[in-house]
Amino acid sequence: MARRLPKVDVVIVGVGWGGGIIASELTKQGLTVVGLERGKERKTEDYYMVHDELRYALRYELMQDLSKETITFRSNTRIRALPMRQYGSFLIGTGLGGAGVHWNGQTFRFLPYDFEIRSKTIERYGEDKIPEGMTIQDWGITYEEMEPYYDRFEKMAGISGEENPLGGKRSSPYPTPPMKQTPAIKLFAEAAKKLKLNPYMMPSANLSQAYTNEDGVSRAACQYCGYCERFGCEYGAKADPVVTVIPVAKKTGKFEIRTHSYVRRILHTGNRATGVLYTDTTTGEEIEQPADIVVLTSYVFNNVRLLLLSNLGRPYDPATGKGVIGKNYAYQVIRGGATGFFEDREFNLYAGAGALGITLDDYNGDNFDHSDLKFLHGASISLSQTGLRPIANNPVPSGTPNWGKEFKAASLKYFYRTLGVGAQGASMPFRHHFLDLDPTYRDVFGDPLIRITFDFEEQDRQLAAFTADKCGQILKEMGATHVDVRRELGPYDITPYQSTHNTGGVIMGASPDTSAVNNYLQMWDVENLFVVGATAFPHNSGYNPTDTVGALAYRAAEGIAKYAKGNGGLLV
Amino acid sequence: MAQTDERQEQAVSRRKFLKNSGLVLGGLVIGGVAGSLLKTQGPPVPQAAPAAPDFNQALMYFTPEQFRVVDAATERIFPEDENGPGARALGAAYFIDHQLSGDWGFNARDYMQGPFFPGEATQGYQGRLKRREIFDIGIQEMNNYSTSKFGKRFYELEADQQDAVLKAFETNEVKLTTISASGFFQMLRASTLEGIYADPLYGGNKNMDGWRLKRYPGNQMAYTQVIEQDQFVKMDPKSLRDHQHG
Numbered sequence: 031m032a033r034r035l036p037k038v039d040v041v042i043v044g045v046g047w048g049g050g051i052i053a054s055e056l057t058k059q060g061l062t063v064v065g066l067e068r069g070k071e072r073k074t075e076d077y078y079m080v081h082d083e084l085r086y087a088l089r090y091e092l093m094q095d096l097s098k099e100t101i102t103f104r105s106n107t108r109i110r111a112l113p114m115r116q117y118g119s120f121l122i123g124t125g126l127g128g129a130g131v132h133w134n135g136q137t138f139r140f141l142p143y144d145f146e147i148r149s150k151t152i153e154r155y156g157e158d159k160i161p162e163g164m165t166i167q168d169w170g171i172t173y174e175e176m177e178p179y180y181d182r183f184e185k186m187a188g189i190s191g192e193e194n195p196l197g198g199k200r201s202s203p204y205p206t207p208p209m210k211q212t213p214a215i216k217l218f219a220e221a222a223k224k225l226k227l228n229p230y231m232m233p234s235a236n237l238s239q240a241y242t243n244e245d246g247v248s249r250a251a252c253q254y255c256g257y258c259e260r261f262g263c264e265y266g267a268k269a270d271p272v273v274t275v276i277p278v279a280k281k282t283g284k285f286e287i288r289t290h291s292y293v294r295r296i297l298h299t300g301n302r303a304t305g306v307l308y309t310d311t312t313t314g315e316e317i318e319q320p321a322d323i324v325v326l327t328s329y330v331f332n333n334v335r336l337l338l339l340s341n342l343g344r345p346y347d348p349a350t351g352k353g354v355i356g357k358n359y360a361y362q363v364i365r366g367g368a369t370g371f372f373e374d375r376e377f378n379l380y381a382g383a384g385a386l387g388i389t390l391d392d393y394n395g396d397n398f399d400h401s402d403l404k405f406l407h408g409a410s411i412s413l414s415q416t417g418l419r420p421i422a423n424n425p426v427p428s429g430t431p432n433w434g435k436e437f438k439a440a441s442l443k444y445f446y447r448t449l450g451v452g453a454q455g456a457s458m459p460f461r462h463h464f465l466d467l468d469p470t471y472r473d474v475f476g477d478p479l480i481r482i483t484f485d486f487e488e489q490d491r492q493l494a495a496f497t498a499d500k501c502g503q504i505l506k507e508m509g510a511t512h513v514d515v516r517r518e519l520g521p522y523d524i525t526p527y528q529s530t531h532n533t534g535g536v537i538m539g540a541s542p543d544t545s546a547v548n549n550y551l552q553m554w555d556v557e558n559l560f561v562v563g564a565t566a567f568p569h570n571s572g573y574n575p576t577d578t579v580g581a582l583a584y585r586a587a588e589g590i591a592k593y594a595k596g597n598g599g600l601l602v
Numbered sequence: 603m604a605q606t607d608e609r610q611e612q613a614v615s616r617r618k619f620l621k622n623s624g625l626v627l628g629g630l631v632i633g634g635v636a637g638s639l640l641k642t643q644g645p646p647v648p649q650a651a652p653a654a655p656d657f658n659q660a661l662m663y664f665t666p667e668q669f670r671v672v673d674a675a676t677e678r679i680f681p682e683d684e685n686g687p688g689a690r691a692l693g694a695a696y697f698i699d700h701q702l703s704g705d706w707g708f709n710a711r712d713y714m715q716g717p718f719f720p721g722e723a724t725q726g727y728q729g730r731l732k733r734r735e736i737f738d739i740g741i742q743e744m745n746n747y748s749t750s751k752f753g754k755r756f757y758e759l760e761a762d763q764q765d766a767v768l769k770a771f772e773t774n775e776v777k778l779t780t781i782s783a784s785g786f787f788q789m790l791r792a793s794t795l796e797g798i799y800a801d802p803l804y805g806g807n808k809n810m811d812g813w814r815l816k817r818y819p820g821n822q823m824a825y826t827q828v829i830e831q832d833q834f835v836k837m838d839p840k841s842l843r844d845h846q847h848g
C-alpha cells in the first residue's frame with residue numbers, strides 16, 4: 031500500500047523547461063507546487079570538469095540510464111519492435127533541468143504557416159496537394175496568439191539574436207544582441223547574400239552579453255568554450271531551467287522538488303486526475319502525491335507513456351485513425367546537407383557555442399513555391415560553429431579510407447578546413463507514424479516501454495535531396511575546393527545521431543475529435559490534467575523545438591492559473 | 603638524484619638488452635617463459651623510467667596476449683608517421699583496456715534485458731554479449747584468421763599482412779558465427795580514436811600528444827579572444843588535470 035502524502039495544489043512530473051516554467055509561474059501566483067524528478071539534483075558547479083568529450087558526449091553522462099528504461103522501435107507494423115539498447119538517433123535527458131541542460135540553445139520561433147499548416151496548404155495549392163496518409167492539421171492557435179508567449183520565453187532566457195527577415199512579426203526585439211560573427215559565419219553570410227538569400231544570426235540561449243531578466247536572474251556572457259551540446263554550462267551563460275526558472279520558483283517558498291522520484295501512474299477517479307503514484311528510487315517506497323491539478327512536463331516519450339499506462343485519454347489506433355494518445359509522432363530530416371573542404375584556409379573551429387551560427391529560411395515552411403515540388407514544408411539551412419571536439423570530428427573528403435596512414439593524414443589536415451552547411455528539415459505526421467505501449471519489453475519496474483513506429487517517407491526523401499543541393503550551392507559560393515553533398519536519406523535508422531527533436535503524441539488542436547489537448551494544453555478528456563512539451567506539436571517544423579515548447583509552457587501556465595482560480599471546466 | 607639516474611640507466615640498458623635479444627615485439631616485453639629468462643640476467647630492474655613512471659600503463663582487463671593484438675591493431679588503424687606518434691605511442695590500447703574494465707565494458711548503462719531477437723540493421727545492436735565479451739571473441743578470431751592465413755598470430759605479422767586482416771574484418775570477408783566481424787572492427791576503430799583523443803586522464807592521448815597532432819587546445823576556459831580571428835590560433839593544450847590543479 032502506497033504511503034499517502036498531504037494534498038498540494040499542483041504536482042508536476044519532470045523538472046525541465048516545461049516543469050520549471052510551470053513551477054515559476056504558478057508559485058509566483060501563490061499556488062503550492064511539488065515537482066517530481068526521476069533523476070538527480072544539478073547545479074552549475076557540477077560542471078567544473080565538463081570539458082570531457084568522452085564522459086559527456088560519448089558516454090552520455092547527462093542522459094537517462096537506458097538499462098532502467100528505453101524505447102522500442104520498428105519501421106512499420108509488419109516488423110517486430112526491438113529495444114533501443116544503446117544511444118544513437120536521439121538523446122533522452124534526465125535529472126534536474128532535463129534536456130534543457132544539454133541542449134545547444136538554438137531558440138527559433140516556428141513560422142506563422144506552421145500553426146495553420148493545413149488551412150494554408152489548401153488555400154494556396156488545394157487539398158490534393160496533401161498526400162494520402164499525411165495527417166497535417168492546424169494547431170488550434172495562431173502565430174499571433176503565440177507571439178506574446180514566445181516573447182516571454184525569450185525575455186526570460188535572454189535570447190541573443192537578430193530578426194529573421196522571413197519570420198513572423200515580433201512585438202519586441204531580442205533582449206540581447208546577436209553573438210559574435212566568426213570568419214566562417216561571415217563567409218556564409220556573404221555567399222548567401224550573393225545567392226539572393228536572407229541570412230540572419232541564429233537566435234541563441236548562449237548569452238552574447240551579461241543579462242538580467244525580469245525575474246531578477248543575472249547570468250554571465252558566453253565564453254565560446256565549445257562545450258554546449260551534451261554538456262552543462264559551467265558559466266550559467268547557456269539558459270537552462272536550473273539557472274533561470276527553477277530558482278525563481280524556489281524563492282517563493284512554494285516549490286518543493288523531489289529528485290529520485292520516478293512517477294509510475296497518474297491517479298484518477300472518473301475523468302478527474304487525483305494525483306500521481308511514484309517510487310522513491312533510493313528506497314523503493316511507493317508514494318501517492320494527491321493534487322488538485324496534475325501537469326505532465328517530462329520528455330515526449332514519458333508524457334505519452336504515462337497517459338497510456340494510466341489508461342487516460344483515448345489511445346490512437348492507426349488502423350481506424352481514431353483515438354488521439356500517441357497520434358502524430360514526428361521527428362526531423364537532418365540528412366540533406368553538405369560538407370565543404372577548404373584546401374587553403376583554416377578556421378578556429380575548436381572554438382564555438384551551441385547556438386553560434388547563421389541561418390536562412392528561404393527554403394523553410396511555405397516561404398517558397400511548392401507547386402512543382404513533391405513535398406510540403408521545408409528546412410532551415412544553417413552553418414553552426416558549435417566547437418569541434420576531436421574524437422567525434424574526423425572529417426575527410428569522400429573516397430578517403432577511414433583508417434590507416436591516409437586517414438590519419440587527411441583527418442589531421444582537414445580538421446580545421448572543413449565546414450558543414452546543414453538542413454534541419456520539417457517532419458510531417460503520417461497516419462502510420464505513432465507511439466503506443468510495447469507488448470514485450472519492460473522497464474526496471476516491470477512496466478511496458480513506449481514503442482515508436484516510424485520511418486522516413488517519400489516526402490522526406492524529396493525534401494532531403496532538395497535541401498542538400500541548396501546547401502552544396504552555398505558551400506560552392508563560399509569557395510569550398512571540394513563539396514560532398516548528402517542527397518540520399520535512406521530508411522530511418524535508430525543508430526546514428528540525428529536530432530533530439532521528437533514531437534507529438536498528445537497533440538493540441540481545436541477539436542477533441544482530432545486532438546488530445548486544447549490550446550492551453552489542457553486535456554479534453556481530463557480537465558485538471560495538463561500535458562506540456564513537444565508532445566503538443568501536431569507536426570515538427572524545420573527548427574529546434576525549445577522556443578515553441580517554452581512558449582507553450584507559458585501559455586499552459588496562464589491556463590492552469592485561470593483554471594485554479596475559476597470554477598473548473600474546459601478553458602476553451 | 604644519483605639513485606634516479608642510476609635506475610634510469612638500468613632501465614635503458616634493460617630495454618636495449620631486450621631489443622637486442624629479440625624479446626621485444628611491437629614495443630612490448632613478452633612474458634611467460636621468455637620473461638622468466640630475464641631473471642637470470644642480473645639484478646631486478648624497474649619496469650619503467652622512474653623519472654616519470656606511468657602507473658596508469660598496466661592492464662585492468664586484457665591478458666597480455668590480448669593486449670598485444672589490440673596494441674598492434676590500433677597502431678595499424680592510426681600508425682606512427684611523419685605527422686607524429688601513432689596509437690601505440692599514445693597508449694590507445696591501454697585506454698581500451700581501461701574502458702573495458704568499467705561501465706562501458708559491462709554495458710552498464712545499456713538496455714540488456716531480453717528477449718533477444720535478431721533485428722533489422724536500422725534497429726541497432728540486439729546482441730546479448732557485452733563489449734568486453736565482443737573484444738574477447740574478436741581478438742581470438744583475429745589471431746585465428748591470422749594464423750590460418752599467414753601462419754602467425756596477428757601481432758607477429760608484417761604491417762601489410764595486419765592491414766589485410768583488418769580489412770577482412772572490416773568488410774565481413776571473415777565469417778564469424780558469434781559476432782559481426784565488421785561490427786567488431788568498427789568498435790575497435792572508434793575506441794582507437796577515443797584512445798588517441800580523449801582527455802589523458804583515461805590512459806590514452808599520452809602527454810596530450812594526440813591533441814598536439816590535431817592542434818586541439820583541449821580544456822581551455824574561454825575562446826572569446828579567438829572567436830572572431832581570421833588567422834588560425836594555435837595554443838598548447840590543457841587537460842582536465844591542468845584545470846583541477848592549475
